[in-house]
Amino acid sequence: MLSNLLFIITGLIGLITTFLIFTNYKSNRIMNLYIILFILIISLRFFLSGLTNFIFDSNFRTTYFKYSNFSLVVIPICYLYFKNLSENYRKLNSKDLLHFIFPVALFLAMIYREHFDFDSKQIEIILYGLFFIFAITYIILCFQMLRTTIWIRKGDIKVIQQQNKLINNWTLFLFIGLILTIFRLFISISTEIYFGESIKGHSYQWISALIWLTILFKILRSPEILYGYNVLHQKINENKNNTLVLNDIWKKSTNIELNNEQHLVLKEKIDSNIIDYIKEIESISLKYELFRNSKLTISDLANSLKIPKSHLSYLFKYHSTISFSEYKKVIRIHDAINQIEQNYLKNNTLDSLSKKVGFTSYNPFFTSFKEIAGVSPLEYFKMNKVDFEQ
Numbered sequence: 001m002l003s004n005l006l007f008i009i010t011g012l013i014g015l016i017t018t019f020l021i022f023t024n025y026k027s028n029r030i031m032n033l034y035i036i037l038f039i040l041i042i043s044l045r046f047f048l049s050g051l052t053n054f055i056f057d058s059n060f061r062t063t064y065f066k067y068s069n070f071s072l073v074v075i076p077i078c079y080l081y082f083k084n085l086s087e088n089y090r091k092l093n094s095k096d097l098l099h100f101i102f103p104v105a106l107f108l109a110m111i112y113r114e115h116f117d118f119d120s121k122q123i124e125i126i127l128y129g130l131f132f133i134f135a136i137t138y139i140i141l142c143f144q145m146l147r148t149t150i151w152i153r154k155g156d157i158k159v160i161q162q163q164n165k166l167i168n169n170w171t172l173f174l175f176i177g178l179i180l181t182i183f184r185l186f187i188s189i190s191t192e193i194y195f196g197e198s199i200k201g202h203s204y205q206w207i208s209a210l211i212w213l214t215i216l217f218k219i220l221r222s223p224e225i226l227y228g229y230n231v232l233h234q235k236i237n238e239n240k241n242n243t244l245v246l247n248d249i250w251k252k253s254t255n256i257e258l259n260n261e262q263h264l265v266l267k268e269k270i271d272s273n274i275i276d277y278i279k280e281i282e283s284i285s286l287k288y289e290l291f292r293n294s295k296l297t298i299s300d301l302a303n304s305l306k307i308p309k310s311h312l313s314y315l316f317k318y319h320s321t322i323s324f325s326e327y328k329k330v331i332r333i334h335d336a337i338n339q340i341e342q343n344y345l346k347n348n349t350l351d352s353l354s355k356k357v358g359f360t361s362y363n364p365f366f367t368s369f370k371e372i373a374g375v376s377p378l379e380y381f382k383m384n385k386v387d388f389e390q
Contacts, residue, residue, distance in 0.1 A: 003206045004053035010209045011047025013216050014039055020226055021219075030167060030225050033092055034081035038074050039216075045071045046209055049202075065200065069110050072131060073103045075138045078178055082142055082171060086149035102134060128189050128201075135182050142178070146171055153375070170218075170225055177215045181208050249327065250278050251319045258318075266314045277315055280305050288335040291328060292358045298324050332357040333372045336365070340381050350377050 018040045025031040045068060052061050076099035106127065113123045150171055153164040188203040219226050252274060258264050270277070281301070284290055290304055298316070301324075302309040316324045335357040339345075344353060354365030369377045 001053060003209070004050040006206055006209050007046045007050030009050075010213050010216070011043045011045075011050060013213065013220075014043025014046065017216050017219055017226075018043060024226070030085070030170060032081060032084045034077050034084055038077045038081060041071050041074050041077070042212060046212065049205070066111060070107050072107060072135075073100055075135055075178075075182075076100060076103060078174070079138050079142050079145065082145050082150070082175075085167070085171070086145060106131060106134065125193060132182075132186060139179060139182065142175060146175060166224060170222075173218055174215060177211050180211050184208050184211070249321055249330070251321065252278075262310075263314060263318075266310060267318075270311055270314055274315070274319055277307065277311065278319070280307070281312075281315075285327075285331045286334065288331070288338070288357070291331045291335065292356065294355075294358050294360050296328060296358070328358070329368045330372055332359060332365075333369055336369060336377065337373065337380070340377070345381055353377070 018036055021028075021031050021039065022036055025033070025036060048064050049068070052064055055061070080096050080099060110127055113127060151168050153168070184204055184207045185201050188201045188205070191197075191203055192200065258267060284301075284304060290296065290301065293300070298312055299309050302312050305312075312324075316327065320327065322330070336353055339353055339356065344356075348356075350365075351362045354362045357365070359365035359368070366376060369375075369380070373380055
């Protein structure tokens with residue numbers, strides 16, 4: 001009785017979550033139609049499973065147990081969710097239907113297994129053996145997909161690091177949940193075979209319900225996952241009001257021992273002004289105009305700030321995690337992101353954007369953008385296009 005109540009509660013929470021995601025998924029980078037199908041099918045299965053103990057209609061129970069195995073299609077659906085997430089693709093693809101041929105065929109075989117001439121128990125064992133081979137294959141495919149496309153994404157800009165970290169953590173969380181659920185099913189079926197029971201895979205189903213509840217609560221307590229407000233866009237706007245926007249780049253203090261006498265002299269002069277220098281550099285940098293000069297040198301920056309070049313050289317050597325050359329790339333990519341968010345690409349090309357922000361050509365711009373932002377300029381534009389239009 002308690003387990004059935006747990007199933008009903010899990011199903012209801014899942015259906016509510018499905019509705020909330022569906023109303024916001026078009027502006028949500030993390031969600032797509034496959035995850036909606038994934039949550040909907042699992043939630044309906046739990047909800048109907050819970051009702052079997054409260055609805056005393058034998059036809060309802062028989063129909064549910066006969067068709068409940070249709071939920072095995074969630075395995076390729078989860079793979080397709082990860083695949084579409086990695087490619088920032090939001091629409092269903094007709095080629096994706098190929099992934100459902102085997103699970104649908106297996107589902108039909110399970111329904112009509114009593115029509116085979118062989119021993120029913122042996123048929124069940126063979127069919128569930130095929131299911132686990134199928135499930136393990138897709139777990140491997142999911143792992144390879146995540147490892148090579150999503151979990152490797154990095155970025156030098158802090159806010160993009162945060163967004164990539166969010167997606168990495170969420171996909172890892174869901175992937176582990178999928179593995180645990182399949183492992184529970186394996187234990188359940190193995191136990192039923194060992195004790196000679198009818199193979200249904202319903203033993204210990206409450207464990208799967210708890211796993212699924214944990215995933216649902218993860219979604220519901222994370223507005224950036226559920227509603228899809230653009231974390232990067234929001235954080236950049238928040239950072240505009242912070243003391244140091246590019247905080248991860250700067251080292252306010254350093255423990256490096258200086259052997260160069262000239263550097264020791266500079267250290268005495270500069271140490272008390274480090275924060276002020278950084279603020280001045282960021283202030284002029286994030287106005288972007290100066291850095292749009294493709295031939296900008298550290299001397300040009302020093303002249304604009306009216307700060308000795310030696311002071312700036314010292315600062316980038318000992319109080320920055322990146323060189324001045326790399327710093328220029330970061331600022332120009334910040335500028336490019338800002339231009340994209342202001343809909344610059346509506347009437348202009350990516351090549352035009354690359355030259356506008358200070359790159360001599362598109363190729364180094366593309367390489368730098370992907371290196372710093374973790375995605376290509378076009379990918380960034382596409383995955384945020386809906387947000388910008390709203």
